[in-house]
Amino acid sequence: EDQVTQSPEALRLQEGESSSLNCSYTVSGLRGLFWYRQDPGKGPEFLFTLYSAGEEKEKERLKATLTKKESFLHITAPKPEDSATYLCAVQYSNDYKLSFGAGTTVTVRA
Amino acid sequence: DAGVIQSPRHEVTEMGQEVTLRCKPISGHNSLFWYRQTMMRGLELLIYFNNNVPIDDSGMPEDRFSAKMPNASFSTLKIQPSEPRDSAVYFCASSPGLSSEQFFGPGTRLTVL
Numbered sequence: 001e002d003q004v005t006q007s008p009e010a011l012r013l014q015e016g017e018s019s020s021l022n023c024s025y026t027v028s029g030l031r032g033l034f035w036y037r038q039d040p041g042k043g044p045e046f047l048f049t050l051y052s053a054g055e056e057k058e059k060e061r062l063k064a065t066l067t068k069k070e071s072f073l074h075i076t077a078p079k080p081e082d083s084a085t086y087l088c089a090v091q092y093s094n095d096y097k098l099s100f101g102a103g104t105t106v107t108v109r110a
Numbered sequence: 111d112a113g114v115i116q117s118p119r120h121e122v123t124e125m126g127q128e129v130t131l132r133c134k135p136i137s138g139h140n141s142l143f144w145y146r147q148t149m150m151r152g153l154e155l156l157i158y159f160n161n162n163v164p165i166d167d168s169g170m171p172e173d174r175f176s177a178k179m180p181n182a183s184f185s186t187l188k189i190q191p192s193e194p195r196d197s198a199v200y201f202c203a204s205s206p207g208l209s210s211e212q213f214f215g216p217g218t219r220l221t222v223l
Contacts, residue, residue: 031209043114043201043214044153087153096208097166098143100153 004090006101013108016077021104023088024070033071034098035064036087044087078108112136114215116202122221128190131218134183135204143212144177144187145201153201159185160208192222 007022023033032051036044048057050066057064061082063074073086085105089098115134123129135142143158157167159179167177174193179185189196199219203212 034211036214043203043217046211046213049211089153091209095166096141097155097158097169098212099155102152 004088004099004101006086006088006104008104009102010105011107013075013078013106015079015108015110018074018076018078020075021073021086021088021106022070023073023101025090025099029093031091031093031096033066034089034091035062035071035073036089038085038087038103047086075106078106080108080110082106083108114202114204114213116200116215116218118218119216120219120221122223123192124223125193126191127222128188129192129196129220129222131187131200131202131220133185133187133202133215135185135202136213137183139204139206139213140182141205141208141210141212142179142185143203143205144185145203145214146198147201147217148198156187158208165208189220192220194222196220197222 003026005024013019032049034049035047037047038044048064053068055066061076065072085103087103088101091098117132141160144156145153147153156169157177158165162179175189177187199217201214201217203214205212
């Protein structure tokens with residue numbers, strides 16, 4: 001069964017302390033890998049789509065990268081407003097559904 | 111621009127009652143997805159439609175769950191009869207196409223007593 005695993009489960013950072021989140025997936029034909037941000041009580045908010053190994057996308061303090069087995073979401077010099085749960089989702093080439101990881105909850109302290 | 115609209119935002123009902131959740135996708139989007147989110151199981155896809163046609167309903171947990179999309183601007187998810195284990199947040203998402211990024215609504219928090 002295709003699986004998506006995110007680590008760590010939780011991450012506590014000091015403001016300005018850069019870090020990375022990991023999303024690993026079983027390799028069975030990737031159509032696309034998606035990153036979302038979810039704030040408490042809200043729906044997931046789309047951040048990035050990555051399609052092939054070596055691809056990178058950036059938005060403000062966030063940068064997503066993709067290899068053949070995993071993706072990283074780098075948070076550079078985070079601010080308290082970056083506190084959220086970050087979800088990774090994979091779409092495999094034999095299907096159109098998104099398989100979501102459990103998420104990484106990031107807390108940034110001022 | 112209006113995003114995905116869901117109603118109601120909160121629903122509290124008693125076991126055995128019928129529950130209907132509603133979704134209005136983003137105008138122009140051809141694909142619509144229903145998800146359920148719980149602490150134990152995370153985000154799970156229930157069913158998705160393309161051009162108003164159900165494509166895959168393998169995630170629907172039981173026959174008590176049904177979904178319809180009568181037109182491009184409206185979809186419903188119905189649970190009949192509801193059970194306490196159905197308590198969760200239900201999200202609707204839409205996308206321009208099946209392989210495109212999905213945009214989520216605010217969700218409906220369902221509590222079945």
